[in-house]
Amino acid sequence: MTDLIAVEDLFGTPEFAGATISPDGTRIAYLAPWKNRLNVWVQVIAASGTPVGEPRCVTADETRSVTRFEWTHDPRWLLYTQDDGGDENDHLYRVDLDDPDASVVDLTPYPGARVLTHEQPNGRPGTVLLQINHRKLDEIDLAEIDIATGEETVLAESPGEVLHWMLTPAGEPYAMTAGDDGSVVLSRWNDGDPEPVTVFSGDDHPLSVYPVEITADGTGVWVGSFTGSDRMRLARIDLATGEETDVDSHPELDLDGMRRAVAQVGSPLIRSRRTGELLAARYLGERQVIRPLSPDFALVLEEIEALSDGDLGLLTSDDDGMRWVATFVHDREPGVTWFYDHATGESRLLSRSAYPHLDPSVLAPMTPVTIPARDGRALPSFLTLPVDASQDLPLLLIVHGGPWYRDAWGFDPQAQLFANRGYAVLQVNFRGSVGYGRDHMRAAIGEFAGAMHDDLIDAVDWAVEQGYADPDRVGIMGGSYGGYAALVGVTFTPDRFAAAVDYVGVSDLAEFMRTVPAFARKHLTNNWHRYVGDPDTPDGAAEARERSPIHRVDEIRTPLLVAQGANDVRVVQAQSDTIVAALRDRGVDVEYLLKDDEGHGFLNPENQIDLYRAAERFLARHLGGRLDEG
Numbered sequence: 001m002t003d004l005i006a007v008e009d010l011f012g013t014p015e016f017a018g019a020t021i022s023p024d025g026t027r028i029a030y031l032a033p034w035k036n037r038l039n040v041w042v043q044v045i046a047a048s049g050t051p052v053g054e055p056r057c058v059t060a061d062e063t064r065s066v067t068r069f070e071w072t073h074d075p076r077w078l079l080y081t082q083d084d085g086g087d088e089n090d091h092l093y094r095v096d097l098d099d100p101d102a103s104v105v106d107l108t109p110y111p112g113a114r115v116l117t118h119e120q121p122n123g124r125p126g127t128v129l130l131q132i133n134h135r136k137l138d139e140i141d142l143a144e145i146d147i148a149t150g151e152e153t154v155l156a157e158s159p160g161e162v163l164h165w166m167l168t169p170a171g172e173p174y175a176m177t178a179g180d181d182g183s184v185v186l187s188r189w190n191d192g193d194p195e196p197v198t199v200f201s202g203d204d205h206p207l208s209v210y211p212v213e214i215t216a217d218g219t220g221v222w223v224g225s226f227t228g229s230d231r232m233r234l235a236r237i238d239l240a241t242g243e244e245t246d247v248d249s250h251p252e253l254d255l256d257g258m259r260r261a262v263a264q265v266g267s268p269l270i271r272s273r274r275t276g277e278l279l280a281a282r283y284l285g286e287r288q289v290i291r292p293l294s295p296d297f298a299l300v301l302e303e304i305e306a307l308s309d310g311d312l313g314l315l316t317s318d319d320d321g322m323r324w325v326a327t328f329v330h331d332r333e334p335g336v337t338w339f340y341d342h343a344t345g346e347s348r349l350l351s352r353s354a355y356p357h358l359d360p361s362v363l364a365p366m367t368p369v370t371i372p373a374r375d376g377r378a379l380p381s382f383l384t385l386p387v388d389a390s391q392d393l394p395l396l397l398i399v400h401g402g403p404w405y406r407d408a409w410g411f412d413p414q415a416q417l418f419a420n421r422g423y424a425v426l427q428v429n430f431r432g433s434v435g436y437g438r439d440h441m442r443a444a445i446g447e448f449a450g451a452m453h454d455d456l457i458d459a460v461d462w463a464v465e466q467g468y469a470d471p472d473r474v475g476i477m478g479g480s481y482g483g484y485a486a487l488v489g490v491t492f493t494p495d496r497f498a499a500a501v502d503y504v505g506v507s508d509l510a511e512f513m514r515t516v517p518a519f520a521r522k523h524l525t526n527n528w529h530r531y532v533g534d535p536d537t538p539d540g541a542a543e544a545r546e547r548s549p550i551h552r553v554d555e556i557r558t559p560l561l562v563a564q565g566a567n568d569v570r571v572v573q574a575q576s577d578t579i580v581a582a583l584r585d586r587g588v589d590v591e592y593l594l595k596d597d598e599g600h601g602f603l604n605p606e607n608q609i610d611l612y613r614a615a616e617r618f619l620a621r622h623l624g625g626r627l628d629e630g
Contacts, residue, residue: 002362002387004628005420007616010413011608013038013065014354018314019337021325022075023273025318027097028325028339028350029058029071029078036605038065040080042097049323049339049348058095059104065603068264073125077147079107081115086567086599088517089114092130094147107145107152110134116519122216122276123169131165138518140165142173156189161522163208168218174239176208182525184209186221186237198242200225202526204438206404210257211267216276222247222269224257230437232257234269234281248291253283258434262405266314270297274319284435286368286380287311287409288329300324300342307338307347311410325350332363334411362387364419366409371428371462373455377443380436381459382407384415384425385468393424394623395469397460399478399485403444403452404527406433414477417612421625423475424468430455432531445531448509449488449547456485457493473623477501477615479601480571484509487549487579490558499622501561501615504571504600507579508551510535510544515572553582559589561618563611565598591618 017038019030028045031038034057043055059066059080069080078095092115096102108115113134120128130143135157142156142165156165156173163184164176173189174197182202186209187194200209204226213222215236225235225244233249249255256268260282270280270290279297283289288311292298300321305312310328317324322343328336335354340347353360364384371379386393396418400407407427415425429436430452432444444452456476463469476489476497483505490500506512513528513535524534532547533540545551560583564576576592583590593614595607602608620627 002420004626004630005358005362005417006628006630007417007609007612009355009357010417011605011612012355013605014335015356016337016351017327017335017354018067018069019325019327019350020071020314020316021318021323021339022071023073023319024075025320025323027075029069031066031069032057034060035062037061037063038067040066040069040078040095042078045339047341048346049341049350056100058097058100059093064597065605067603070120072128072147073120074147079118079128079147081118083114083599084567085597086565086601086603088569088599091115092118092128092145094150105150107147107150108132108134112137114519116140117164121167121169121214122274123218124167124171129165129167133519138521140519142167157192159192163523164212166212166214166221168214168239170218172218174214174221176212178522178525182530184526186212186242188239196242197239198237198244202530203442206441206527206530207258207261208523208526210261211255211269213267213269213271216271216278222278224255224268226438230439232435232438247278248281248293250283250289250291253285253289254435254437256282256284256288256435258404259284259406259408262402262434270315272321273317274321284408296321300340303342303345303347304338304340307340308336310336329410331366331409331411332360334358362420363416366412366415368409371459373431373451373458375451377431377440377455379428379430379455379459380433381426381428382409382415383463383468384412384419384427386419386422386424389422390424391467392470393422393468394473394619394625395460395463395475396423396425396619396623397456397474397476398425398427399456399476399482400427400429400433401478401480401482402434403430403432403481404434404441405481406435414612417616418619418625421616421620421627423619423623423625424463426459426463426469428456428459430459446543448484448532449492453485453488453492456489457496460496473498475499475501475619475623477503477619478505479503480505483571484549488547490560491549491552491555494555494557497558499559499561499619501563501618502576502579503563503611504565504568505562505575506571507549507575509548510541512571512575513544515574517569550579550582553579554586556583556586556588559618559622561591561593561615563593563602563614564595565600565602566594566596567599570600 013033039059044052081090094105116131139158166174184200232254234247268282308328310330314327337351483502486500533543
């Protein structure tokens, strides 16, 4: 029997993550611990990629981990975003690497506002573009900041319906706006008098259009499109004519756009750092496929992919496209990072793992499986079994969020923890999950607590029939939509689960939609309203009520663990408070873990460790898995 892996070893602060190379190729920035929080460190490197001197911590956040940063075109500056206690009101900060004594500068010091996205467009060096709601909280404006001086210029003000802004290298704003019928309209902005260029069906784009990026020459946009196909492919829209032309596609796989947007792991398009030209596109099935779109980059990609048997994750280069830093995704080796010099062909391992104390041989492989639903729909899934056992195990069904997201192959600390504790871990890309074609996504319309939940039950039945799972020891766990799914499990099918963990999950669909942040409400038309119903209409309110666990709370007899962040602006604390209070009034076994310094998901390591220790104890008590008593 394998040794128990400590919760701290899986959910503590990674030692090396997110490495990127500077534009001049002389330094590497990465995330590493400082006072038990992730902060940005910078290491000078020699031509061979070997370190020169000691690395320097250039941010100093003792309260909340920094998770997203980037170099600017001028390698003097680094930018990073940070919120306050999980409230998602991200500010954009600047670090001056030439002056170690200079304080970090908040470039967006606006109380209550948030930077929704930011980018550094090619052709406008020294600036950063922001989508920000500092003028009015429910309206997203386009602004530009001079990175060196901090001076801001508002380039376009939204009248309320803008979903996303773009700016050509010549400084011409374009906007994606929401039509009354749910369509997504790409328009030339024309100083507030929009001129439509093309229209996308809202049915195809529940989270708006991803990706959508201005081409390097500024004459078009690259988009993820379903036009004429069930599979999302890469297309180009001409900004003058609105004509759509194919750029690239895979015969069996979707362009990996929506999943990456939700996970905030970057674009599926790989582009030249200097010019913005398109180099490659990422597609995702059981594993990732990268299709090179430049002959020169094809040679680079071949050499880089040969460095690891994982899937290529974060990839950056210097301005010349010669010196590269690549991090690979692997199910048992999290965050393998390499330096590669295309001019010399030399490579150097920068980090074997984000968690080097973990032994890959005691971690469990994540195996792709396809499960048939009762109506014949194929459910792409992932099964993680304990290293030393495979039959009649307690089963933990871990349900992904969104639901417009999908599970993918790679290192999953949840799956590793519970496989190590003796559970079969099953992750199902039920209907509604993105990345498996338009039909698979749209099959979820009207099916919350319906066929979407049937898919999960069918997956449990499959695991039992295959001999992996003991039908009397099945648990369900998930975050966000996955938390909702866990609550659906114990209210709509209360006899199927012996334990459930709801992590920042929705208990009342109507109230959830009514409490969405003001700037995001215009986004609801194509997702929650279309898939469940508009709670401000009689029919929609009735549908939301019928599919909400809070209105079936008397059915709950399954032991339940609820985890919630007090600062959650997506699924507000009342969603958890209400269901916990109702269960306690009935004397049902419910545990409640509430963190005052977290939002929609726990970020700080001590809170993640508390959560998974609590889940480990709870599931061991009710399902019989192994427990670390240390």
